[in-house]
Amino acid sequence: MTNIAERPSRTKLTARQLASLRSQLEADRERTGMHIDTVTDEMGAFVTARRDTATDDEHDPEGPTLAFERSQSSAIRGQSQQHLVEIDIALLRMDEGRYGLCKSCGNEIALGRLQVRPQAALCISCAEHVR
Ligand SMILES: [Zn+2]
Structure with missing residues (x-):
């Protein structure tokens, strides 16, 4: 069976290169997952902090700051989740030999x-x- 197609259907990366890239992806996946957990915890803390001060809105100088930080955290979490999806797709493509x-x-x-x-x-x- 000979592959006569000019266009590569599989990567020419060596098994060693693929293994190294896979471990990079898996390490990044773990790091990103932990980062999302941290940001999620922080967001939970913001919610609690806001609830505690909610009764005294008028005299709460931290209110707008917390809202801002929370939206920043939400954006960071969204980016990290997107990053995680990209890593998962890359790992999937690796399994399929299309990486x-x-x-x-x-x-x-x-x-x-x-x-x-x-x-x-x-x-x-x-x-x-x-x-
Ligand atoms: Zn291209």
Whole structure:
């Protein structure tokens, strides 16, 4: 059985490179998950703090600050959750043997890019095109 297609259907990354990228992804996944937990706890603390001061709104100088911090935390959590989704997709693509191939054009994503951004789903030229 010979593969005559010009376009790569599987990554040319070596098993060793894939293993290294996978451990990077898994470490990042764990870190991001812990970060989300921390931010979620902080948000819970904000809610409690606001509830405690809610009876005295007029004399609560911390009110607007807490609301601001809470919205910041919410934005950070959203970004982290998005990051987690990207990592999960990358791991899934790895399981399917499609990891390292650009989602848009199907070409190989440069190893240097994957080492910096192992969750990257687009090659550099496609990523720049999107922006
Ligand atoms: Zn591409």
